Amino acid sequence: MADKVLMKGNEAIAEAAIIAGCRHYFGYPITPQTEVAAYMAKKMPKIGGVFLQAESEIAAINMVYGVSSAGKRVMTSSASPGISLKGEGLSYLAGSDLPALVVNVQRGGPGLGGIQPSQSDYFQATKGGGHGDYHLIVLTPSSVQEMADLTSLAFDLADKYRMPSMLLADGTMGQMMEPVVLPEDTVDPETIPATKPWATTGTQMKRAHNIVNSLYLKPDELEKTNYERFERYAKLEKEECRWEEYLMDDAEVCVVSVGITARVAKNAIVAARKEGIKVGMIRPITLYPFPKEPLAKAASKVKSFLTVELNMGQMNEDVKLAINCSKPVNMCNRVGGMIPSADEVLAAIRKEAK
Amino acid sequence: MAIVFQKPKALTDAVLHYCPGCTHGIVHRLVAEAIDELGIEGRTIGIAPVGCSVMAYDYFRCDMIEASHGRAPAVATGVKRSMPDNIVFTYQGDGDLASIGLCETVSTACRGENITIIFINNAIYGMTGGQMAPTSLIGQVTQTSPYGRDPKTQGMPIRICELLASLDAPAYLERVAVNSVAHVRQAKKAILKAFKNQVEGKGFSLVEVVSTCPTNWGLTPDKACQFVEEKMIPFYPLGCYKDRTAEEAK
Numbered sequence: 001m002a003d004k005v006l007m008k009g010n011e012a013i014a015e016a017a018i019i020a021g022c023r024h025y026f027g028y029p030i031t032p033q034t035e036v037a038a039y040m041a042k043k044m045p046k047i048g049g050v051f052l053q054a055e056s057e058i059a060a061i062n063m064v065y066g067v068s069s070a071g072k073r074v075m076t077s078s079a080s081p082g083i084s085l086k087g088e089g090l091s092y093l094a095g096s097d098l099p100a101l102v103v104n105v106q107r108g109g110p111g112l113g114g115i116q117p118s119q120s121d122y123f124q125a126t127k128g129g130g131h132g133d134y135h136l137i138v139l140t141p142s143s144v145q146e147m148a149d150l151t152s153l154a155f156d157l158a159d160k161y162r163m164p165s166m167l168l169a170d171g172t173m174g175q176m177m178e179p180v181v182l183p184e185d186t187v188d189p190e191t192i193p194a195t196k197p198w199a200t201t202g203t204q205m206k207r208a209h210n211i212v213n214s215l216y217l218k219p220d221e222l223e224k225t226n227y228e229r230f231e232r233y234a235k236l237e238k239e240e241c242r243w244e245e246y247l248m249d250d251a252e253v254c255v256v257s258v259g260i261t262a263r264v265a266k267n268a269i270v271a272a273r274k275e276g277i278k279v280g281m282i283r284p285i286t287l288y289p290f291p292k293e294p295l296a297k298a299a300s301k302v303k304s305f306l307t308v309e310l311n312m313g314q315m316n317e318d319v320k321l322a323i324n325c326s327k328p329v330n331m332c333n334r335v336g337g338m339i340p341s342a343d344e345v346l347a348a349i350r351k352e353a354k
Numbered sequence: 355m356a357i358v359f360q361k362p363k364a365l366t367d368a369v370l371h372y373c374p375g376c377t378h379g380i381v382h383r384l385v386a387e388a389i390d391e392l393g394i395e396g397r398t399i400g401i402a403p404v405g406c407s408v409m410a411y412d413y414f415r416c417d418m419i420e421a422s423h424g425r426a427p428a429v430a431t432g433v434k435r436s437m438p439d440n441i442v443f444t445y446q447g448d449g450d451l452a453s454i455g456l457c458e459t460v461s462t463a464c465r466g467e468n469i470t471i472i473f474i475n476n477a478i479y480g481m482t483g484g485q486m487a488p489t490s491l492i493g494q495v496t497q498t499s500p501y502g503r504d505p506k507t508q509g510m511p512i513r514i515c516e517l518l519a520s521l522d523a524p525a526y527l528e529r530v531a532v533n534s535v536a537h538v539r540q541a542k543k544a545i546l547k548a549f550k551n552q553v554e555g556k557g558f559s560l561v562e563v564v565s566t567c568p569t570n571w572g573l574t575p576d577k578a579c580q581f582v583e584e585k586m587i588p589f590y591p592l593g594c595y596k597d598r599t600a601e602e603a604k
Contacts, residue, residue, distance in 0.1 A: 055461035066432020200417035
C-alpha cells in the first residue's frame with residue numbers, strides 16, 4: 001500500500017487528478033479553492049501537462065469544453081460565485097455529452113457572500129445551475145481521503161457515462177489537512193482518447209467528420225437526444241449510488257449529512273449513543289444520483305430524520321422526496337460560513353429522541 | 355474534358371442555409387480552399403459560433419465543434435493546447451466575437467494562441483433578425499436601433515483589427531472584404547496566410563471580412579455590395595493592421 005501523506009484537501013484533488021490521467025487544468029483565482037490552481041501551476045509544466053489561468057471562469061469552462069471535445073481528461077475548479085459563471089458551460093458540456101471534472105469548493109452565498117465553508121450550492125449542483133434538462137454526476141467528500149478518491153471516481157464515471165461530473169466539497173474539505181493515501185492506479189493520459197471515437201481529433205482523412213454539438217433545430221431530434229440522455233441517467237441512478245451508513249442497524253433517529261457536517265454529526269451521534277439514544281446516520285456520497293433506496297429503507301424503521309447541513313434546507317427536500325414524506329424530516333443547520341458544533345447537533349438529536 | 359472550376363474538397367455536399375446574396379458562402383469557400391491548398395483537412399478542427407454560421411459544422415468536412423455564444427476562442431485554446439500539432443480555426447460573427455465574446459477575443463489574442471480566427475463583420479445580428487451589432491454603423495437602422503444608431507446613447511462602432519493591433523502578441527491581423535472580385539482575391543490571400551501562419555507556428559492570426567447582410571439591411575445583393583463599398587469600408591478601412599511574420603522575415 002502507498003504511504004500516507006499529509007495534504008490539504010485542495011491539493012489532494014489536484015494530485016489525484018494527475019494520477020487519474022488529467023493533464024489539462026484551466027482555472028481562475030477564487031477563495032477557498034485556489035490551492036488547486038496553485039498546485040497545478042507548479043506540477044503541470046513538469047509533467048508535460050497544461051496549466052492555464054483563464055481570463056474568466058467562463059473562458060475556463062469553455063477551454064475545458066475544447067479539451068474534452070478532443071477526447072482528453074480535463075478539469076477546472078472554482079468556488080460558488082465562479083460556478084455560477086460556469087453554469088452555461090456546464091449546460092453545453094451536458095448537451096454535447098462531454099465528460100469533464102468540475103470542482104466546487106463551496107463558500108457562503110448568495111451573491112459575493114463570504115469565503116467561509118458552506119453547502120448552499122446543493123440545489124445548483126444537483127438540480128441544474130445551467131439551462132435545460134440535464135444532470136451532473138455529483139460527488140461529495142467528507143475527508144481529505146475522499147477528496148482524492150472521489151476525484152478519481154469522478155473522472156471514471158464522467159467518461160463511462162459521457163457527462164460532466166462535479167466534486168461538490170464544502171470549504172472546510174478544501175482547506176483542512178489530513179493524512180491521505182493517494183490512489184495507486186496511475187492512468188496513462190495517452191490511452192484515454194482511443195476510448196472516445198466521437199472525439200474531434202482530426203479525421204486524418206480516414207473517417208467522416210466528428211461534430212461536437214448541442215444544437216438540434218428539429219424538435220423531434222432534440223427530444224430524442226433528451227430521451228437518450230435520460231436513459232443514461234436512469235442507468236447511473238441504478239448502478240452508481242454511493243453512501244455510508246453509520247450505526248443504522250437499531251437506529252430510531254436517522255441523521256442525514258455530508259461533508260464537514262457529517263463529521264460533526266458523527267461526534268454528536270457518539271455522544272448521543274452514550275446517553276442511550278438510538279441514532280445513526282446515512283451519509284450520501286453521491287448527491288446525484290441521490291441514495292433514495294437506503295433512505296426509503298430506513299424510513300420503515302426510524303421515527304424521524306434529521307438533516308444536518310450548511311444551507312437553509314436544500315438536501316432536506318431530497319430526503320423528504322426519497323421517503324415520500326412518510327416520516328418527519330427535521331433540520332439542524334447553520335449558514336453563511338457558520339458550522340454547527342457537536343453540542344448543537346446533539347441538542348437537535350435529543351429533541352428527535354423525545 | 356478539363357475541370358476548370360469545382361467545389362473545394364474541404365466543403366461537404368450539404369446545401370448552405372444562408373440567404374441569397376449573403377457573403378458567408380464566399381468566405382466558407384475561401385476557408386475551404388485554404389484548407390485544401392495546405393493539405394490540412396485531416397488534422398483541422400473548426401469551431402462554429404452562435405449566429406448565422408452556427409451550422410458551419412455541417413459545411414466543413416473537417417472535425418467541427420459548436421461553441422457557446424462568444425466562447426469559440428476559449429474552446430479553440432483548449433483544443434490547440436491539448437493537440438498542438440492540429441490546426442484549429444474559429445469562424446465567428448460580429449455579435450459573437452466583438453460583443454458577447456470580446457473578453458475571449460482580446461485574451462486569446464493577448465496570449466498569442468497559435469490559432470486562426472475568421473471574423474465576419476456585417477454590422478448586424480443576422481440570425482436573430484437584424485438587431486444592432488457592436489459594429490453597426492452610426493445612423494444604421496436596425497430592429498433595436500429603429501431611429502438609427504445614436505452614438506450618444508448607443509456608443510460608437512468597434513474596430514476590432516485596430517483594437518487588437520495595440521496588443522504585442524498577435525502575429526497577423528488583416529481586414530478584407532468580399533464585395534468585388536478584386537476584394538475576394540485579396541481576401542483569399544489573407545485567409546490562406548492566416549492558416550499558413552498557424553501551420554508554421556507563427557501565432558495568432560485573425561482576418562476580419564467585411565461582409566453583407568442583404569436580408570436584414572433591406573437591400574438587394576447588388577446594393578448590399580455597394581453599401582459595403584460606400585459605407586462600410588470608409589469606416590472599416592481594408593488592409594493589414596499587423597504582420598509580425600513580415601517583420602520576422604526581414
